[in-house]
Amino acid sequence: MNTKEVLIVEDSKLNAQITADILNKYGYKTEIVLSGEKAIEKAMHSGKSPDLILMDIELSGTIDGIDTAKIIQQHKDIPILFLTANASKEIMEKIKSVSAYGYILKGVDECVLISQIEMAFNLYEAKIQIKNREKLFYSMFENHDVAMLLIEPESGHIVDANKAACNFYGCSKETILQMNIESVAGIFTIDGCHKCSEVLKNDCNPCICLQKLVNGKEKLVNVYSTLIDYQGKKLVHLIIFDITEEWEVKRKLEFYKKLFEDSLNEIYIFYPDTLKFIAVNHGARENLGYTEEEFKEMTPVDLSPEFTLQAFKEFLEPLSNGERKLIIFDAMNRRKDGSLYPAEIHLELIEFGDEKVYVALAVDLTERRKIENDLKEKNEILNTITVYAGDAIIMIDDNGKVTFWNPAAERILGYSRDEIIGKELHTIVVQDKQLYEAYRNAFERFRLNGKGSIVGKTVEMKTRHKHGHEIDVEVSLSVVKINNSWHAIGIIRDISERKKFEELLYSQSVTDPLTNIYNRRFFMEILEQEAERTKRSKKPFSLIMFDLDHFKNVNDCFGHAAGDMTLKKVAETVKGRIRKTDYFARWGGEEFIILLPETYLNNAVNLAEELRRQISVMELEDIGSVTASFGVTEYKDNDTIDTVLLRVDNMLYEAKNDGRNCVKSV
Numbered sequence: 001m002n003t004k005e006v007l008i009v010e011d012s013k014l015n016a017q018i019t020a021d022i023l024n025k026y027g028y029k030t031e032i033v034l035s036g037e038k039a040i041e042k043a044m045h046s047g048k049s050p051d052l053i054l055m056d057i058e059l060s061g062t063i064d065g066i067d068t069a070k071i072i073q074q075h076k077d078i079p080i081l082f083l084t085a086n087a088s089k090e091i092m093e094k095i096k097s098v099s100a101y102g103y104i105l106k107g108v109d110e111c112v113l114i115s116q117i118e119m120a121f122n123l124y125e126a127k128i129q130i131k132n133r134e135k136l137f138y139s140m141f142e143n144h145d146v147a148m149l150l151i152e153p154e155s156g157h158i159v160d161a162n163k164a165a166c167n168f169y170g171c172s173k174e175t176i177l178q179m180n181i182e183s184v185a186g187i188f189t190i191d192g193c194h195k196c197s198e199v200l201k202n203d204c205n206p207c208i209c210l211q212k213l214v215n216g217k218e219k220l221v222n223v224y225s226t227l228i229d230y231q232g233k234k235l236v237h238l239i240i241f242d243i244t245e246e247w248e249v250k251r252k253l254e255f256y257k258k259l260f261e262d263s264l265n266e267i268y269i270f271y272p273d274t275l276k277f278i279a280v281n282h283g284a285r286e287n288l289g290y291t292e293e294e295f296k297e298m299t300p301v302d303l304s305p306e307f308t309l310q311a312f313k314e315f316l317e318p319l320s321n322g323e324r325k326l327i328i329f330d331a332m333n334r335r336k337d338g339s340l341y342p343a344e345i346h347l348e349l350i351e352f353g354d355e356k357v358y359v360a361l362a363v364d365l366t367e368r369r370k371i372e373n374d375l376k377e378k379n380e381i382l383n384t385i386t387v388y389a390g391d392a393i394i395m396i397d398d399n400g401k402v403t404f405w406n407p408a409a410e411r412i413l414g415y416s417r418d419e420i421i422g423k424e425l426h427t428i429v430v431q432d433k434q435l436y437e438a439y440r441n442a443f444e445r446f447r448l449n450g451k452g453s454i455v456g457k458t459v460e461m462k463t464r465h466k467h468g469h470e471i472d473v474e475v476s477l478s479v480v481k482i483n484n485s486w487h488a489i490g491i492i493r494d495i496s497e498r499k500k501f502e503e504l505l506y507s508q509s510v511t512d513p514l515t516n517i518y519n520r521r522f523f524m525e526i527l528e529q530e531a532e533r534t535k536r537s538k539k540p541f542s543l544i545m546f547d548l549d550h551f552k553n554v555n556d557c558f559g560h561a562a563g564d565m566t567l568k569k570v571a572e573t574v575k576g577r578i579r580k581t582d583y584f585a586r587w588g589g590e591e592f593i594i595l596l597p598e599t600y601l602n603n604a605v606n607l608a609e610e611l612r613r614q615i616s617v618m619e620l621e622d623i624g625s626v627t628a629s630f631g632v633t634e635y636k637d638n639d640t641i642d643t644v645l646l647r648v649d650n651m652l653y654e655a656k657n658d659g660r661n662c663v664k665s666v
């Protein structure tokens with residue numbers, strides 16, 4: 001007997017009762033309400049919601065059936081079938097605006113009515129199953145320790161990224177969801193024949209390509225792509241394995257390409273109770289030789305001869321009872337042809353609600369085992385690289401003592417290897433006691449977790465050479481855990497020459513090349529800053545602008561070299577008189593300007609008079625003497641940069657018009 005409850009919402013008691021009698025006849029429980037308001041109360045506020053609602057579109061009360069359905073669906077996922085007396089285009093449009101399960105014409109045969117209701121229940125059950133499967137997939141997707149992406153096949157837009165992918169690419173989920181697959185996989189595949197993003201969208205497995213991280217670095221990855229149906233869309237599911245380090249090793253050992261062609265990464269999903277496989281990825285099927293149908297009747301025990309069914313269930317207990325989140329172990333896997341191969345297995349339990357599945361990632365270790373001996377033999381190559389490297393390479397242990405010191409470190413810092421190995425590095429290079437104490441506190445935190453403010457970064461700083469002079473260096477710091485303790489590895493580059501060049505470029509950008517005082521562009525920046533400071537502090541500043549009188553005669557009579565010498569002499573005279581806090585610039589040609597912070601007009605005028613006298617008595621060989629005209633003003637509350645400059649310029653021209661060699665102010 002069917003015990004599902006149907007709520008009938010119909011303002012005609014007679015019609016509602018007829019419908020209820022039919023449903024009761026077929027085993028449904030029914031309840032009748034006459035208005036949308038009552039339907040909302042029954043659906044949302046009663047102890048148990050109905051399993052289905054038969055909703056008349058035309059209802060008495062303030063809201064009709066369409067609006068009632070919209071309100072209910074905002075809060076409850078209940079299937080709704082509409083009752084209507086007419087199937088006009090207008091009515092159909094209203095029904096389409098609601099996520100309904102169709103409509104039934106009033107007065108239809110009871111078989112049609114029951115058939116429509118049963119179809120609605122079946123559709124609802126299918127919808128719930130799809131939603132649960134999607135939630136289970138997303139839980140596995142989000143929590144897996146392998147980077148995964150979901151992308152739209154046509155546009156390449158990234159729809160979702162799991163935590164491991166965000167960590168891999170080095171950005172937040174919000175940032176990565178604004179990106180296109182071209183942003184991270186726009187580089188050609190290793191064979192150079194195809195664009196990586198196109199290969200991924202075309203479901204080609206596996207794709208070995210270079211991908212770009214947010215910090216600009218490139219990583220070599222092995223990507224598996226699968227076309228899936230998810231939330232009503234066709235999406236491409238990407239699983240991304242970072243194979244950069246392994247690829248570099250293989251390239252150096254000359255069987256680089258073969259290693260990754262033979263190295264297959266496998267993913268298995270299986271039930272907790274029966275241990276039977278739910279799904280096995282392409283890599284596993286390819287490597288083990290079983291078909292997808294064969295895998296459905298198998299368990300992990302069929303692949304690992306060292307386990308019995310009972311022993312494997314006991315092995316899973318730390319995951320099932322919550323003691324462990326992840327188990328990593330080595331196993332010997334058995335192929336269909338009976339051959340064995342070593343694998344590293346990452347095993348975890350994924351839970352969602354009452355459902356649980358085990359997920360295993362298996363990495364074929366065959367090639368890795370083969371190259372281990374070769375790697376040991378190649379250590380000498382690495383040592384040779386560090387010996388002849390141009391940058392200093394230094395390692396310190398968890399006590400701050402130096403354990404590695406290459407020849408470049410001796411050259412850059414001046415200390416020989418014998419002088420430094422086993423010594424605490426910072427007692428030698430950090431001679432300031434306060435800085436040393438700060439370093440010791442930071443180092444204690446580093447010993448606990450291997451983290452620090454500059455770990456993983458490249459920073460510029462100053463350090464001291466053995467002979468006492470300071471040098472500019474660029475430091476890149478990384479960490480490695482050895483025997484359960486953190487060790488720091490620093491790469492130090494001497495950038496002293498570069499810093500000197502940068503300082504020279506900066507000096508050239510702000511000074512006048514002839515007089516070696518500030519240029520007009522830099523003076524304007526300082527003037528704007530001083531105006532803002534004055535607005536905040538209410539402390540005044542003044543400007544002095546002066547111009548050499550009849551300077552053209554100097555150039556015409558004595559030549560431009562004499563004119564340049566005169567300008568330099570004037571600049572030196574003024575620089576020798578003004579304060580360190582004042583700003584002196586060449587405004588243009590023979591025109592100069594001085595900014596006097598925190599100076600009232602009367603003091604500025606006195607200084608201008610003094611400068612005028614000093615310039616007039618300067619000794620200029622073969623030229624005689626020169627004079628200058630001065631304009632002076634003080635910044636006022638309602639001034640702008642333009643108005644104060646215009647005012648001091650006007651004062652200068654007033655001095656010119658008043659006979660020159662004088663000071664005018666306002």
